[in-house]
Amino acid sequence: MQLRSRVKNLMIMGCVLALSSCAAPGHKDQGQDGAYGAGDNSVQSSGVGQRSHFGDSAAGPNQSLAKRTYYFDYDKSEIHAQDKAAISGNADYLMSHPHAKVILEGHTDPRGSREYNVALGERRANAVAEFMKAKGVNPEQIRVVSYGAQRLAAPGRTEHDYQLDRRVVLVYVR
Amino acid sequence: MTMRKFASLLFVIFGTLFSHTTFATLLSMELTRGIAGAMPIVITPFSIQGVPPTEDMAAIISNDLKNSGRFKLSTSKMDDKVVGAVKEVGAGRYQVSFQLLEGKGASQPTVLLNRHYTVSGNELRALAHHMSDAIYLQLTGVRGVFSTRLAYVVKQGEKHILEVADQDGYDPRPILTSSASIMSPAWSHDGKRIAYVSFENERAAIYITNVATGARSLVSEFKGLNQAPAWSPDDRKLALVLSKDGLANIYIMDLASHQLTQLTHDYSYINTEPSWSPNGRSLIFTSNRGGNAQIYQLDLASKAVTRLSFDGSYNARASYTPDGNHITMLNRESGAYNIGILDLDTGVFRVLTNTGSDNESPSMAPNGSMILYGTQYNGRNVLSMVASDGSVQIRLPARNGEVQDPAWSPFLT
Structure with a gap:
């Protein structure tokens, strides 16, 4: 019970910090693109199974572990100094939990070319992945996927929206 | 002045003109910038015999040519003219014909195009685009993209x-x-x-x-x-x-x-x-x-x-x-x-x-x-x-x- 409430707290923190909708425990994280694997007339969607957020106090400061969205500058893929502690915290968690796996989702703001943005999003996610591997994380625990500008965090077209869009989101998978 | 320079000049003029224009609220295909010197063309309503078709052939051709930006619709006898006829022939099929006629502005006005087709009712819209392609090619020398x-x-x-x-x-x-x-x-x-x-x-x-x-x-x-x-x-x-x-x-x-x-x-x-x-x-x-x-x-x-x-x-x-x-x-x-x-x-x-x-x-x-x-x-x-x-x-x-x-x-x- 105590662990459960701790998990819940971590999840709430994660949700707030990620500035994105989070699913309830035991439910799929639907992301911005909706229900994966939902019935569909023309797409035989196979899905990748349940996703959930792990929380574990043994992996270091809760705060850094819960911070799972990392922001980037325009057309850049360099990790901000203030995000390194959080990425390290999650790297430590992965190293102490060799069965845990993460997806690193790369995103960009909506400006510019869609395909260039997909490549840029991948560079950002790769930057986080390389940082974690350098810490000693097994590459098998990390999968990178780039959505470019296909899943914006903020729908508006202000510089503030763009700052929220340019991100890598770390998602724990089971 | 070379053609390219002329085109550049046109661009500058229109660029300046339209950069200060607020576009009206529009819900359909809308020509927001047209060419200076667009070709005038008269498109008369097609004559209809028998059960009227669901498509207005002349309206489709008019929209095609107008929205290409290369044409402007005219009612002058001096300008080239499109006339056509749609005749219902039973079983949902139609005989369609059209002519492109040179206007009285030409020295010796001639028939530029004269075409006949028999199609089913659900092909009339595609046929109208096909006619637009023929007219566009005849008058501009460039193949039209109305059927794409x-x-x-x-x-x-x-x-x-x-x-x-x-x-x-x-x-x-x-x-x-x-x-x-x-x-x-x-x-x-x-x-x-x-x-x-x-x-x-x-x-x-x-x-x-x-x-x-x-x-x-x-x-x-x-x-x-x-x-x-x-x-x-x-x-x-x-x-x-x-x-x-x-x-x-x-x-x-x-x-x-x-x-x-x-x-x-x-x-x-x-x-x-x-x-x-x-x-x-x-x-x-x-x-x-x-x-x-x-x-x-x-x-x-x-x-x-x-x-x-x-x-x-x-x-x-x-x-x-x-x-x-x-x-x-x-x-x-x-x-x-x-x-x-x-x-x-x-x-x-x-x-x-x-x-x-x-x-x-x-x-x-x-x-x-x-x-x-x-x-x-x-x-x-x-x-x-x-x-x-x-x-x-x-x-x-x-x-x-x-x-x-x-x-x-x-x-x-």
Whole structure:
């Protein structure tokens, strides 16, 4: 019970910090693109199974572990100094939990070319992945996927929206 | 004054004129910038015998010609005139005829076109576009694109639809409906297949769908990126972007054997958005190897790479005109993303859009006359067209949801 409430707290923190909708425990994280694997007339969607957020106090400061969205500058893929502690915290968690796996989702703001943005999003996610591997994380625990500008965090077209869009989101998978 | 200089001057005049114009609220295909000196043409209502058809042939032809920007509708006896007749002949079929007659302004007015057809009622709209093509070719010397189609992605809430519609936005049909993102539709040169990227399994993959049957096949699902499909001129190969060995590089896949040939070997920079030259001898692509995104050309025989774009801090998504003499691209200058065109002979680059919106995904009409692209209007993603000399601008019908990432079909008939 105590662990459960701790998990819940971590999840709430994660949700707030990620500035994105989070699913309830035991439910799929639907992301911005909706229900994966939902019935569909023309797409035989196979899905990748349940996703959930792990929380574990043994992996270091809760705060850094819960911070799972990392922001980037325009057309850049360099990790901000203030995000390194959080990425390290999650790297430590992965190293102490060799069965845990993460997806690193790369995103960009909506400006510019869609395909260039997909490549840029991948560079950002790769930057986080390389940082974690350098810490000693097994590459098998990390999968990178780039959505470019296909899943914006903020729908508006202000510089503030763009700052929220340019991100890598770390998602724990089971 | 050379033709090019004259066109530039026209562009400057119209650019200045329309940059200060507030567009009215519009719900249908709308010519927002027309050409000076558009050809006047009279289009009279078709005579009707028997059960009236559901389509107004004269109205469709009028819209086609008017929205091309090259014509303006007239009622003067001095101008060339289109007359036609529709006769119901039973079993839902119609005999249709039309003539293009020279106006009294000509020294010896003659019949320029005189054509007869028998079609079923549901073919009348396509036939009207076919007539527009014939009239356009007769009067401009250029093949019309009124019978071509557009592919684009519609986003309605959580639903993503790859759709194909007539070039005037009519008769939209879904090719793929998905709960995940779809992007980068690309028509094969025979117009029968569309390649695209789908994220339906939480990863990117390239599929090809047969437009007529809807049958589709998985082409590329490597680890990492599977992006930016581009058909070779003979439709036997697909240029694509993979990151299976690290970073985004350009490959060519033989579609019969699925064998891959790697073209760029860059592990520090992005290489993406390949597009074939019409003669198939080279590819142009986007790379940030010089610090920011610019357009490069890769000669397929020598593998030599040449930088093509030098105007602006960002150039991407380039493609050739059908004659191979120009390339259109997305250009960033002073924070604005516009559609531009580069003359490969002179090196002169011109920005064609001035909407103040962030534009995307330019796609050239098969006759090189117009460029289709994505833009924003009233806070939504919509499609727009601009003439490749900047003289004409058209916004496409507003749809529910966001409309983006368009691709103009080749000639289909």
